[in-house]
Amino acid sequence: VSGFDEHIAHVDMDAFFVEVERRRRPGLRGRAVVVGGLGNRGVVASASYEARRRGVRSAMPIVHARRLCPHADFLPPDHTAYREASGEVFAVLRSFTPVVEPLSVDEAFLDVSGLRLHYPGPAEVGEAIRTVLREQTGLPASVGMATSKLIAKLASDEAKPDGMVVVAAGEETAFLHPKEVGALWGVGEATLARLAELGAVTIGDLAELPADLLQRRLGASLGMHLARLARADDPRPVSTETEAKSLSVEATYEQDLTDPDRIEGELLRHADRLASRLRRAGLRGRTVHLKVRLGDFTTVTRSHTLRTPTDTAHVLYRAAKALFDRTSARGRPVRLLGLGMEGLEAASAPRQLDLEGAGWDEVERAVDRIRDRFGGGAVGPARLGGEAGGEPG
Numbered sequence: 001v002s003g004f005d006e007h008i009a010h011v012d013m014d015a016f017f018v019e020v021e022r023r024r025r026p027g028l029r030g031r032a033v034v035v036g037g038l039g040n041r042g043v044v045a046s047a048s049y050e051a052r053r054r055g056v057r058s059a060m061p062i063v064h065a066r067r068l069c070p071h072a073d074f075l076p077p078d079h080t081a082y083r084e085a086s087g088e089v090f091a092v093l094r095s096f097t098p099v100v101e102p103l104s105v106d107e108a109f110l111d112v113s114g115l116r117l118h119y120p121g122p123a124e125v126g127e128a129i130r131t132v133l134r135e136q137t138g139l140p141a142s143v144g145m146a147t148s149k150l151i152a153k154l155a156s157d158e159a160k161p162d163g164m165v166v167v168a169a170g171e172e173t174a175f176l177h178p179k180e181v182g183a184l185w186g187v188g189e190a191t192l193a194r195l196a197e198l199g200a201v202t203i204g205d206l207a208e209l210p211a212d213l214l215q216r217r218l219g220a221s222l223g224m225h226l227a228r229l230a231r232a233d234d235p236r237p238v239s240t241e242t243e244a245k246s247l248s249v250e251a252t253y254e255q256d257l258t259d260p261d262r263i264e265g266e267l268l269r270h271a272d273r274l275a276s277r278l279r280r281a282g283l284r285g286r287t288v289h290l291k292v293r294l295g296d297f298t299t300v301t302r303s304h305t306l307r308t309p310t311d312t313a314h315v316l317y318r319a320a321k322a323l324f325d326r327t328s329a330r331g332r333p334v335r336l337l338g339l340g341m342e343g344l345e346a347a348s349a350p351r352q353l354d355l356e357g358a359g360w361d362e363v364e365r366a367v368d369r370i371r372d373r374f375g376g377g378a379v380g381p382a383r384l385g386g387e388a389g390g391e392p393g
């Protein structure tokens with residue numbers, strides 16, 4: 001009798017933002033629904049499977065989605081509601097096991113080996129997780145169960161929507177090898193092109209290439225990483241620790257910045273990028289750091305600790321602006337601007353009501369001012385509302 005070999009679960013909520021909207025507006029069930037920025041420059045954050053069947057995808061421009069699926073219901077994102085629903089989801093997951101590693105607001109790895117005395121096998125655990133999520137939160141989830149994170153994640157993709165796939169121990173490469181190399185973590189456009197040159201279209205093709213060839217062509221670290229993954233060699237444990245201790249973005253300017261509006265625009269762009277990286281990593285941070293290097297190469301840093309952790313651009317922007325005002329940089333040429341965040345925690349961690357989220361209008365006005373001045377490309381308005389922090393599954 002097999003034990004609990006397939007002990008890693010990847011749980012991924014289906015069309016999470018859409019399903020949260022449907023939970024409070026049942027009239028949306030069964031219809032094509034798209035959540036995203038509704039302006040001309042907005043992007044799709046989440047699409048129901050009815051809309052996906054018409055070709056609508058996450059991160060697609062909303063105008064494109066409207067062409068593909070003109071009869072869909074288009075809704076603006078309500079990130080407060082999604083965060084609350086995320087808290088409910090993670091409470092259910094942690095009721096099964098404390099060994100939960102959040103990947104984003106609606107996605108996590110669980111190590112369920114501690115449940116071996118309570119369930120006949122991993123498949124029963126996976127179905128129980130789906131059932132309890134449905135009962136407690138009213139939301140559908142897909143689950144992949146496997147011997148490694150790599151295979152569990154790919155299995156949940158295959159299970160979508162509202163299903164479960166268990167890849168039995170010993171079947172990993174048979175499951176993995178027919179898939180395209182782009183399904184592996186770490187394979188972006190550039191790597192995909194280089195692998196195509198080597199004749200690797202499927203992961204099975206990749207597994208046949210010698211590791212030293214991959215290392216020569218892709219670099220030692222990525223080459224070894226892919227050679228291992230292609231053989232389903234992924235020993236990473238489910239980790240409850242948040243690996244990143246800090247995240248930051250910075251830019252050095254070819255010409256020193258002197259225009260205060262331009263500097264504000266750069267702070268806003270940094271806040272937007274940092275917030276979207278936090279959301280992608282499923283993190284919030286508490287301490288905001290600003291680094292300013294002046295034209296004479298002196299560097300000034302300032303930091304501020306928020307009352308509640310955040311992952312939103314407008315809170316980061318407001319903090320960055322206040323920190324900038326606390327430096328002596330105003331009116332002097334600025335060579336480098338950096339914005340960072342420390343005190344990171346999983347976005348799913350419980351938190352108090354976020355009072356710092358108020359004042360959003362003020363930022364929208366600032367965005368408009370900057371866009372008027374520097375053109376539409378200066379600021380990404382769709383990303384500012386948080387839509388880019390959408391979920392693919």
Ligand SMILES: [Mg+2]
Nearest residue numbers: 012013391393
């Ligand atoms: Mg999902």
